[in-house]
Amino acid sequence: MSEFLIISCSLNPASVSRRLCKSAFDEMLKTKDAEFIDLAELNLPICDGSSAYGHPAVAPLSNKIRSAKCVLLGIPVYNYAASASAKNMIELTGRAWLDKVVGFVCAAGGKMSYMSVMGLANSLMLDFRCLIIPRFVYAHGESLDQEGKHVPEIQRRIEELAETAGRLTKAINP
Ligand SMILES: Cc1cc2nc3c(=O)[nH]c(=O)nc-3n(C[C@H](O)[C@H](O)[C@H](O)COP(=O)(O)O)c2cc1C
Numbered sequence: 001m002s003e004f005l006i007i008s009c010s011l012n013p014a015s016v017s018r019r020l021c022k023s024a025f026d027e028m029l030k031t032k033d034a035e036f037i038d039l040a041e042l043n044l045p046i047c048d049g050s051s052a053y054g055h056p057a058v059a060p061l062s063n064k065i066r067s068a069k070c071v072l073l074g075i076p077v078y079n080y081a082a083s084a085s086a087k088n089m090i091e092l093t094g095r096a097w098l099d100k101v102v103g104f105v106c107a108a109g110g111k112m113s114y115m116s117v118m119g120l121a122n123s124l125m126l127d128f129r130c131l132i133i134p135r136f137v138y139a140h141g142e143s144l145d146q147e148g149k150h151v152p153e154i155q156r157r158i159e160e161l162a163e164t165a166g167r168l169t170k171a172i173n174p
Contacts (some may be wrong), residue, residue, distance in 0.1 A: 004034040004165065008074035009086035010107070011040045017107035020139055020150060020158060021074035024105055027162040028072075035064065047091035058092050067095040070103070071167040072161065075117055077108035082120040083123035090120070097124060101169045102111055103133035103161050108140045131172060133164050 003154040006028065008021040020036065028034040042061065045052040052058070065071060090097065102124055104117045117136065124130035137157045143150055150158075 001064060002033045002035040003067075003069045003169070004028050005037060005064060005068040005071045006034060006074065006105075007037045007065075007071060007089070009039050009041065009083060009089060010074060010076045011083075011085050012076065015040075015074075015076065015107070016139060016144065016148075016150075017040050017074040017076050017105055020105045020107060020137060021072065023150070023155065024074075024137070024158050024162055025071055027159055028165070032166060035068075037061070037064065038099070039089055044085075044089060044092060049091075052092060055092075061089070061121060062093045062096040065093050065100070068100065069166050069173055070101040071097075072103045072105055073120075073167060075104055075106045075120070077106055077113045077116045080113050081116050084126065087120060090124070096130065097128040097130060100124075100128070100130045101133060101172065102130045103136070103165050105137040105158070105161065108138065111140050111142070113140075114138050115167050120157065131168065133161065133168060135161055135164050137161055 006025045008018040025036045042057045047057045121132045
């Protein structure tokens with residue numbers, strides 16, 4: 001089990017946020033023990049508040065989240081909010097999130113949806129006392145070059161997020 005988790009929540013095979021998460025993971029691995037989880041590989045059920053908690057993929061994921069001190073979430077922005085896949089994963093894993101440091105790596109189509117993760121951030125803060133890193137990575141159409149690679153400003157943001165995640169996690173777990 002790793003102290004730092006990166007969970008990519010997109011289910012799209014061509015996901016942008018997954019690629020950004022992999023860059024964040026590479027950045028974290030330079031100095032930290034980290035693990036990358038791709039929800040597209042887990043086939044999680046939809047949370048029904050009942051039997052879905054017994055799905056075989058749920059307990060291993062919950063245990064990894066519970067053991068981590070910091071989680072970076074790769075978030076596709078859908079309908080001015082975090083994707084249902086991200087919210088569903090949090091619904092399934094619930095109290096495993098208690099007291100985590102949480103950061104966001106978002107991909108959106110446009111510039112205007114930059115507050116989309118706030119619903120999820122509020123729920124993590126209020127339900128589970130998570131400390132939300134007040135620096136997001138937010139990539140949109142213009143954040144990628146013609147080959148689909150993210151521009152240097154996004155890379156700078158990813159490095160800044162990884163550094164801040166390490167610093168805050170250390171500060172609250174002396
Ligand atoms: C159902 C759906 C809803 C979307 N809603 C928004 C939106 O509200 N705002 C926005 O900027 N982009 C929106 N987009 C564009 C996605 O945020 C964009 O494709 C992003 O790359 C998704 O992340 P991913 O590539 O990691 O899956 C939407 C895309 C889909 C498929």
